[in-house]
Amino acid sequence: MKYSHVWPIDPSAGKPPEGWPGWPNKKKFALVLQHDVDTQKGHDKCYDLIALEESLGFRSLFSIVPERYTVSESLRNDILRKGFDIGVHGLKHDGKLFLSKKIFQKRAVHINNYLKEWHSVGFSSPSMHHNLDWMHLLKIKYSISTFDTDPFEPQPDSVGTIFPFWVQRSSERTGFVELPYTLPQDHGLFIIMKETTIDIWKQKLDWIAQKGGMALLNAHPDYMNFCGKKLSIEEYPVKYYEEFLNYIKRNYAGQYWHALPKDIARFWSESMVQKSESSASSD
Numbered sequence: 165m166k167y168s169h170v171w172p173i174d175p176s177a178g179k180p181p182e183g184w185p186g187w188p189n190k191k192k193f194a195l196v197l198q199h200d201v202d203t204q205k206g207h208d209k210c211y212d213l214i215a216l217e218e219s220l221g222f223r224s225l226f227s228i229v230p231e232r233y234t235v236s237e238s239l240r241n242d243i244l245r246k247g248f249d250i251g252v253h254g255l256k257h258d259g260k261l262f263l264s265k266k267i268f269q270k271r272a273v274h275i276n277n278y279l280k281e282w283h284s285v286g287f288s289s290p291s292m293h294h295n296l297d298w299m300h301l302l303k304i305k306y307s308i309s310t311f312d313t314d315p316f317e318p319q320p321d322s323v324g325t326i327f328p329f330w331v332q333r334s335s336e337r338t339g340f341v342e343l344p345y346t347l348p349q350d351h352g353l354f355i356i357m358k359e360t361t362i363d364i365w366k367q368k369l370d371w372i373a374q375k376g377g378m379a380l381l382n383a384h385p386d387y388m389n390f391c392g393k394k395l396s397i398e399e400y401p402v403k404y405y406e407e408f409l410n411y412i413k414r415n416y417a418g419q420y421w422h423a424l425p426k427d428i429a430r431f432w433s434e435s436m437v438q439k440s441e442s443s444a445s446s447d
Protein backbone atom coordinates (compact mmCIF):
# COMPACT_ATOMS: atom_id res chain seq x y z
CA MET A 165 0.00 0.00 0.00
CA LYS A 166 1.16 3.50 -0.85
CA TYR A 167 1.12 4.74 2.75
CA SER A 168 2.13 1.61 4.63
CA HIS A 169 5.34 3.25 5.90
CA VAL A 170 3.31 5.90 7.83
CA TRP A 171 -0.13 4.35 8.30
CA PRO A 172 -1.61 3.08 10.54
CA ILE A 173 1.73 3.51 12.34
CA ASP A 174 4.24 6.25 11.76
CA PRO A 175 7.25 4.91 13.71
CA SER A 176 8.70 8.39 14.26
CA ALA A 177 5.51 9.53 16.09
CA GLY A 178 6.29 7.35 19.12
CA LYS A 179 9.01 9.54 20.57
CA PRO A 180 7.99 11.11 23.93
CA PRO A 181 8.33 14.89 24.26
CA GLU A 182 11.31 16.46 25.96
CA GLY A 183 11.05 16.48 29.76
CA TRP A 184 8.31 13.85 29.73
CA PRO A 185 7.57 12.77 33.34
CA GLY A 186 5.20 9.93 32.41
CA TRP A 187 1.45 9.55 32.98
CA PRO A 188 -0.14 9.93 36.44
CA ASN A 189 0.25 6.97 38.82
CA LYS A 190 2.94 5.48 36.60
CA LYS A 191 0.39 4.24 34.10
CA LYS A 192 1.88 2.86 30.92
CA PHE A 193 -0.31 4.79 28.50
CA ALA A 194 -3.40 7.02 28.36
CA LEU A 195 -6.77 6.10 26.91
CA VAL A 196 -9.23 8.72 25.64
CA LEU A 197 -12.58 7.92 24.04
CA GLN A 198 -14.29 10.58 21.98
CA HIS A 199 -17.34 10.71 19.73
CA ASP A 200 -17.95 13.31 17.09
CA VAL A 201 -21.72 13.40 16.73
CA ASP A 202 -22.23 14.50 13.13
CA THR A 203 -25.95 14.16 12.46
CA GLN A 204 -29.36 13.83 14.09
CA LYS A 205 -29.06 10.09 13.61
CA GLY A 206 -25.86 10.08 15.65
CA HIS A 207 -27.38 12.35 18.28
CA ASP A 208 -30.29 9.98 18.69
CA LYS A 209 -27.95 7.02 19.28
CA CYS A 210 -25.96 8.69 22.07
CA TYR A 211 -27.95 7.03 24.87
CA ASP A 212 -27.23 3.57 23.43
CA LEU A 213 -23.55 4.37 23.29
CA ILE A 214 -23.50 5.78 26.82
CA ALA A 215 -25.21 2.63 28.12
CA LEU A 216 -22.64 0.42 26.38
CA GLU A 217 -19.68 2.34 27.76
CA GLU A 218 -21.17 2.53 31.25
CA SER A 219 -21.75 -1.22 31.29
CA LEU A 220 -18.05 -1.78 30.54
CA GLY A 221 -16.81 0.92 32.91
CA PHE A 222 -15.71 3.55 30.38
CA ARG A 223 -16.39 7.29 30.05
CA SER A 224 -16.13 9.41 26.93
CA LEU A 225 -16.44 12.84 25.39
CA PHE A 226 -19.38 13.60 23.13
CA SER A 227 -18.57 16.37 20.66
CA ILE A 228 -21.81 17.90 19.50
CA VAL A 229 -22.58 20.20 16.55
CA PRO A 230 -24.56 23.19 17.90
CA GLU A 231 -26.34 24.31 14.73
CA ARG A 232 -26.96 21.34 12.49
CA TYR A 233 -29.56 19.24 14.27
CA THR A 234 -31.79 19.48 17.31
CA VAL A 235 -29.65 19.09 20.42
CA SER A 236 -31.59 17.73 23.36
CA GLU A 237 -30.96 19.62 26.57
CA SER A 238 -31.76 16.56 28.65
CA LEU A 239 -29.16 14.56 26.72
CA ARG A 240 -26.59 17.25 27.47
CA ASN A 241 -27.49 17.20 31.14
CA ASP A 242 -27.45 13.41 31.31
CA ILE A 243 -24.04 13.23 29.67
CA LEU A 244 -22.57 15.52 32.33
CA ARG A 245 -24.49 13.96 35.22
CA LYS A 246 -23.15 10.51 34.32
CA GLY A 247 -19.57 11.73 34.41
CA PHE A 248 -19.11 11.87 30.66
CA ASP A 249 -18.25 15.17 28.99
CA ILE A 250 -19.37 17.49 26.20
CA GLY A 251 -17.33 19.20 23.53
CA VAL A 252 -18.33 21.56 20.74
CA HIS A 253 -17.87 20.07 17.26
CA GLY A 254 -17.61 23.06 14.94
CA LEU A 255 -20.70 25.23 14.58
CA LYS A 256 -22.69 23.99 11.57
CA HIS A 257 -20.50 21.20 10.15
CA ASP A 258 -20.93 22.65 6.65
CA GLY A 259 -17.27 22.62 5.60
CA LYS A 260 -17.00 26.42 5.76
CA LEU A 261 -15.59 27.11 9.23
CA PHE A 262 -11.98 27.44 8.09
CA LEU A 263 -12.61 28.87 4.62
CA SER A 264 -11.46 32.36 5.66
CA LYS A 265 -10.32 34.07 8.81
CA LYS A 266 -13.33 36.36 8.57
CA ILE A 267 -15.76 33.44 8.66
CA PHE A 268 -13.82 31.85 11.50
CA GLN A 269 -13.78 35.04 13.59
CA LYS A 270 -17.51 35.47 13.16
CA ARG A 271 -18.33 31.89 14.03
CA ALA A 272 -15.86 31.78 16.93
CA VAL A 273 -18.13 34.18 18.82
CA HIS A 274 -21.03 31.72 18.53
CA ILE A 275 -18.85 28.71 19.33
CA ASN A 276 -17.66 30.47 22.49
CA ASN A 277 -21.27 31.08 23.52
CA TYR A 278 -22.05 27.37 23.16
CA LEU A 279 -18.91 26.40 25.07
CA LYS A 280 -20.11 28.53 27.94
CA GLU A 281 -23.72 27.40 27.81
CA TRP A 282 -22.71 23.73 27.61
CA HIS A 283 -20.07 23.98 30.38
CA SER A 284 -17.48 22.78 27.91
CA VAL A 285 -13.77 23.59 27.55
CA GLY A 286 -13.10 21.56 24.42
CA PHE A 287 -13.45 21.86 20.67
CA SER A 288 -13.13 19.32 17.88
CA SER A 289 -13.03 20.39 14.30
CA PRO A 290 -15.40 19.04 11.62
CA SER A 291 -13.53 16.91 9.06
CA MET A 292 -10.38 17.69 11.04
CA HIS A 293 -9.93 20.96 9.16
CA HIS A 294 -7.72 23.04 11.36
CA ASN A 295 -5.74 26.20 11.78
CA LEU A 296 -4.26 26.03 15.26
CA ASP A 297 -3.32 29.68 15.16
CA TRP A 298 -6.86 30.93 14.51
CA MET A 299 -8.17 28.56 17.15
CA HIS A 300 -6.71 30.81 19.85
CA LEU A 301 -9.91 32.81 19.37
CA LEU A 302 -11.79 29.95 21.02
CA LYS A 303 -12.18 29.89 24.79
CA ILE A 304 -10.89 26.34 25.18
CA LYS A 305 -8.51 24.33 27.27
CA TYR A 306 -8.06 21.65 24.61
CA SER A 307 -8.86 20.74 21.04
CA ILE A 308 -9.05 17.44 19.18
CA SER A 309 -8.52 18.61 15.63
CA THR A 310 -5.39 16.83 14.43
CA PHE A 311 -4.00 13.31 14.18
CA ASP A 312 -0.62 11.62 14.50
CA THR A 313 -0.85 10.18 11.00
CA ASP A 314 -3.74 9.96 8.56
CA PRO A 315 -2.96 10.40 4.87
CA PHE A 316 -6.64 9.84 4.05
CA GLU A 317 -7.95 13.02 5.71
CA PRO A 318 -9.01 15.98 3.51
CA GLN A 319 -6.31 18.09 5.18
CA PRO A 320 -3.70 15.34 5.61
CA ASP A 321 -1.00 17.29 7.51
CA SER A 322 -0.18 14.92 10.32
CA VAL A 323 1.30 16.25 13.55
CA GLY A 324 3.63 13.27 13.92
CA THR A 325 3.18 12.53 17.63
CA ILE A 326 1.07 10.19 19.75
CA PHE A 327 1.38 12.62 22.69
CA PRO A 328 -0.60 15.79 23.37
CA PHE A 329 1.16 19.09 22.75
CA TRP A 330 0.81 22.69 23.85
CA VAL A 331 -0.25 25.31 21.32
CA GLN A 332 1.07 28.61 22.58
CA ARG A 333 -0.52 31.89 21.61
CA SER A 334 2.36 33.96 20.28
CA SER A 335 3.71 36.55 22.73
CA GLU A 336 1.20 35.57 25.41
CA ARG A 337 1.29 32.99 28.14
CA THR A 338 -1.99 31.47 27.09
CA GLY A 339 -2.82 28.62 24.80
CA PHE A 340 -4.52 25.24 24.67
CA VAL A 341 -3.56 21.59 24.67
CA GLU A 342 -3.99 19.81 21.35
CA LEU A 343 -4.91 16.13 21.55
CA PRO A 344 -4.29 14.37 18.25
CA TYR A 345 -6.40 11.32 17.58
CA THR A 346 -4.13 8.32 17.28
CA LEU A 347 -6.38 5.42 16.28
CA PRO A 348 -7.83 5.34 12.76
CA GLN A 349 -11.40 6.65 12.61
CA ASP A 350 -14.26 4.17 12.32
CA HIS A 351 -15.59 5.70 9.10
CA GLY A 352 -12.30 5.14 7.27
CA LEU A 353 -11.86 1.59 8.50
CA PHE A 354 -15.34 0.13 8.32
CA ILE A 355 -17.16 2.25 5.74
CA ILE A 356 -14.44 3.20 3.24
CA MET A 357 -12.02 0.28 3.63
CA LYS A 358 -14.82 -2.17 4.53
CA GLU A 359 -12.75 -3.88 7.20
CA THR A 360 -14.64 -6.65 9.00
CA THR A 361 -12.25 -7.01 11.92
CA ILE A 362 -10.66 -4.61 14.40
CA ASP A 363 -7.14 -5.90 13.72
CA ILE A 364 -5.88 -2.43 12.74
CA TRP A 365 -7.19 -0.91 16.00
CA LYS A 366 -5.53 -3.69 17.99
CA GLN A 367 -2.25 -3.33 16.12
CA LYS A 368 -2.15 0.41 16.67
CA LEU A 369 -3.23 0.23 20.31
CA ASP A 370 -0.51 -2.33 21.07
CA TRP A 371 2.09 -0.04 19.51
CA ILE A 372 0.84 3.04 21.40
CA ALA A 373 0.86 1.08 24.67
CA GLN A 374 4.40 -0.09 23.99
CA LYS A 375 5.51 3.50 23.30
CA GLY A 376 3.61 4.86 26.32
CA GLY A 377 1.62 7.39 24.31
CA MET A 378 -2.01 8.47 24.24
CA ALA A 379 -4.55 6.17 22.60
CA LEU A 380 -7.32 8.48 21.42
CA LEU A 381 -10.19 6.98 19.47
CA ASN A 382 -12.79 9.11 17.72
CA ALA A 383 -15.73 6.83 16.89
CA HIS A 384 -19.02 8.18 15.54
CA PRO A 385 -22.39 6.99 16.89
CA ASP A 386 -23.76 8.04 13.47
CA TYR A 387 -22.20 4.98 11.85
CA MET A 388 -22.85 2.47 14.63
CA ASN A 389 -25.62 -0.05 14.23
CA PHE A 390 -27.10 -0.89 17.63
CA CYS A 391 -30.16 -2.88 16.66
CA GLY A 392 -28.30 -5.89 15.31
CA LYS A 393 -30.52 -5.92 12.23
CA LYS A 394 -29.57 -5.20 8.63
CA LEU A 395 -26.95 -2.44 8.31
CA SER A 396 -28.08 0.70 6.52
CA ILE A 397 -25.72 2.61 4.26
CA GLU A 398 -22.71 3.92 6.18
CA GLU A 399 -23.22 1.71 9.23
CA TYR A 400 -21.07 -0.85 10.99
CA PRO A 401 -22.00 -3.23 13.80
CA VAL A 402 -21.39 -1.64 17.22
CA LYS A 403 -19.87 -4.95 18.28
CA TYR A 404 -16.61 -3.79 16.64
CA TYR A 405 -16.38 -0.91 19.07
CA GLU A 406 -17.45 -3.11 21.96
CA GLU A 407 -14.77 -5.62 21.00
CA PHE A 408 -12.17 -2.85 21.09
CA LEU A 409 -13.20 -1.84 24.61
CA ASN A 410 -13.10 -5.44 25.76
CA TYR A 411 -9.70 -5.91 24.14
CA ILE A 412 -8.28 -3.03 26.19
CA LYS A 413 -9.82 -4.33 29.40
CA ARG A 414 -8.63 -7.85 28.82
CA ASN A 415 -5.07 -7.08 27.75
CA TYR A 416 -4.21 -3.93 29.64
CA ALA A 417 -6.13 -4.00 32.90
CA GLY A 418 -4.53 -1.61 35.40
CA GLN A 419 -1.97 -0.35 32.89
CA TYR A 420 -3.69 2.69 31.40
CA TRP A 421 -4.95 6.04 32.58
CA HIS A 422 -8.51 6.27 31.29
CA ALA A 423 -9.21 9.97 31.25
CA LEU A 424 -11.50 12.53 29.72
CA PRO A 425 -9.84 15.05 27.40
CA LYS A 426 -10.27 17.84 29.99
CA ASP A 427 -8.30 15.75 32.53
CA ILE A 428 -5.51 15.13 30.02
CA ALA A 429 -5.44 18.88 29.26
CA ARG A 430 -5.21 19.78 32.95
CA PHE A 431 -2.46 17.23 33.55
CA TRP A 432 -0.56 18.45 30.50
CA SER A 433 -0.82 22.11 31.50
CA GLU A 434 0.38 21.37 35.02
CA SER A 435 3.11 18.86 34.33
CA MET A 436 4.48 19.95 30.97
CA VAL A 437 3.64 23.63 30.39
CA GLN A 438 3.91 25.23 33.84
CA LYS A 439 6.95 23.13 34.63
CA SER A 440 8.81 24.31 31.53
CA GLU A 441 7.74 27.91 32.26
CA SER A 442 9.08 27.77 35.80
CA SER A 443 12.36 26.21 34.70
CA ALA A 444 12.64 28.86 31.97
CA SER A 445 12.09 31.69 34.44
CA SER A 446 14.65 30.30 36.90
CA ASP A 447 17.34 30.17 34.18
Ligand SMILES: [Zn+2]
Pocket residue numbers: 200201202253257289290291
Ligand atom coordinates in the same frame (compact mmCIF):
# COMPACT_ATOMS: atom_id res chain seq x y z
ZN1 LIG B 1 -17.72 15.53 12.25
